[in-house]
Amino acid sequence: MTQDRRSTVRSTPDRRRSEPGGPRRAPLVSVVIPTLNEELNLPHVFGALPAGLHEVVLVDGGSVDNTVAVARELRPDVVVVRQTRTGKGNALAVGFAACTGDAIVMIDADGSTDPQEISRFVEALISGAEFAKGSRFGKGGHSHDITPLRKAGNMGLNMFVNRLFGTKFTDLCYGYNAFWRRAVPVMDLPATDLPAPAGGGKLWGDGFEIETLINIRVAAGGMRVTEVSSIEHERIHGVSNLNTFKDGTRVLRTILSEFRRGRRLRKAIPVLTVPGSSWQGNVDKLLTAESRRAV
Template sequence: MTKITAILPAYNEEVSLGSIILNTKKYVDDVIVIDDGSTDNTVEIAQLAGAKVICHSSNKGKGAALKTGFKAAKDSEIIVTIDSDGQHNPEEIPKLLNPIINGKADVVNGSRYINGNKKDTPSYRRIGQTVLDKATNFNSGLDITDSQSGFRAFARHAVPAFRFSCIDFGIESEMLMDAANAGLRIKEVEISVRYDVDGSTKNPISHGVGVLMRVINDLEFQRPLYYFTLPGAIIIIIGVVLGLVFFGDYLGGATKSLAPTVIAIMMTMVGGFLAFTGIILDSMSRMINRVVNDSNYDIHTSDISSTEIKQHGK
């Protein structure tokens, strides 16, 4: 039988955590709560509800909590992540499990908007989420409708693809980009969401800006042609144009100094360096991704041939 573990990152979630754990236990074998430095009764309630609890001594962030949880659940065939604030419905866990159990996906993303259903989302949230979705999709080459969903399922062979380098809420986008780079099969399923129980302790604007900056920063590694080569090409064009103008002025006697021309030449050289750097990094990235994809394919086919996955039930 397939072993399924649910990971619940929790920070001061004493109000909703108990019911989430009890309902989640109906569909999984183990529930692991990562207490991320809570100052309320989160730990006590999680233990009373029957969850295994791992505590961080201080609040390190959701990404750090997920990293701890995935490490603790390394022996599970499928790992489910679900937020602890009550927004997600544990009864929808089978929706996320089925594509993996049936061999149709390596990662399943629970989406609030897969069918364009946006009416329940506060407008200010949806605007920010749309920006993050576009940025994440551009960076990863995916077409995900809910890049910030915390309700997901992962096959065990997919776990090595994740870096867990982001310790905060940017982890949601990072994991999608890592999965895309590793060539994993990603499927979205529709889920519901409740906003009347939103217990987020972080300002949504600062949260969104922080995630966006993280995604943009990842362009350096995910899309070096856009991060280096495109700006470099623009700088080259500007440098060449300015160089011709300044040198023309020098030849025409409008100026007696070649300094502006030299500066324009230096600008062109810097642009060329950036453009060349982007091309080299892009080639290296493609080569690395090809090796990783081949490795993941071998692991995946080995799992299929050696293990018959059966429908989970309790």
């Protein structure tokens, strides 16, 4: 008999009970995987998924290859849903809405995130976290894919967010995360039934800024966040849709927008000094300048 070498989501009971007074049960785990022309990568990703998952939700963004057919061949029980707009943010929002499990894990379809780490993210939730944040730069983490420029940008954005929001993130822009499904309303993502903007643009939150938006809103919502070390691998096949400068700008603007959003509940605006930066000044001035720019 051939031994199944895949990892398994441990049946460690969560803190809830299936019925009042009943026995504790293991959480049902849903895995959300956004796809766009990933037929060559799916065999690697699906083959590494742990046993014992409640469901795998594949969110397709209009693939013109055999992505959906390959997914169904590899895993007949896969839940396939279609994006309602474009962008990774919309894909995740659609995927979260389709999940029926207790916990949701978000991974990528290109092989860069290791599905065998899922059990460690779930363990973090079981141990008391409400949001398990993957980190390539915490102890035990690493990236085989990030460029020096992207790493420097990520570090700068980390410091910016940590200073503004009082958080302790070490990897703001990494998309490998897990959380209890009840956390989805806290994220307040763009409604999936809204029409796409005219001219082919994206709604705010529909792009690669989604990870930053989720991380900030979860932290601002007072949820217990635990970082989980993770190893990022290079994409197996194909080319990433990430644009370092364009998407980095959207992330920066997301940070400022989220600060302005939370500021409505504050009585005063603090004076900001950005570590590693050559400028100091009132956040209000920067926000005012930023608000004049088109989304």
